[in-house]
């Protein structure tokens with residue numbers, strides 16, 4: 001798949017069909033993510049990889065959070081549907097530098113670029129994904145689960161798997177709406 005096609009046809013898929021994402025492919029996705037631009041070569045991204053054989057741990061944690069009230073009960077049905085067919089998940093974080101807000105901001109931006117690399121590379125391999133910042137997946141109560149170091153913060157979790165449904169492509173703004181030509 002060429003880059004233009006990958007960019008245009010990648011969609012956020014929020015229902016998965018149970019297809020396991022091979023561990024070797026997850027390693028490739030992480031490696032490709034690390035080719036994202038980053039200012040001053042800080043390489044601020046970190047990846048917590050939940051392989052296909054361990055993906056059942058995430059629904060367990062979500063069930064526990066629903067049971068103890070950390071997550072509101074009205075979200076239960078949707079969350080259980082989302083995690084039911086997961087093929088893998090990767091939480092992406094970045095190493096914080098609170099004492100240097102400009103660097104911290106740029107490092108967050110670089111980690112976001114890494115997420116997009118990861119999702120495009122997954123798409124090119126026929127694997128669906130979506131980026132979530134929901135507390136259900138990257139709440140503070142899940143820092144230990146994802147093994148975050150104390151100086152890291154979540155950028156989000158990328159949920160991965162086979163697409164269970166097609167998602168519509170929605171963009172309401174064209175080039176003329178978003179670009180100024182100087």
Ligand SMILES: Cc1cc2nc3c(=O)[nH]c(=O)nc-3n(C[C@H](O)[C@H](O)[C@H](O)COP(=O)(O)O)c2cc1C
Pocket residue numbers: 010011012013014130131132133134156167168170
């Ligand atoms: C930073 C970021 C955070 C997101 N967090 C969530 C989320 O928590 N829950 C969710 O359902 N979708 C989340 N999304 C996905 C978007 O809401 C949306 O579904 C998606 O961008 C749709 O467009 P696409 O198919 O072109 O990706 C997030 C996207 C981004 C970029």
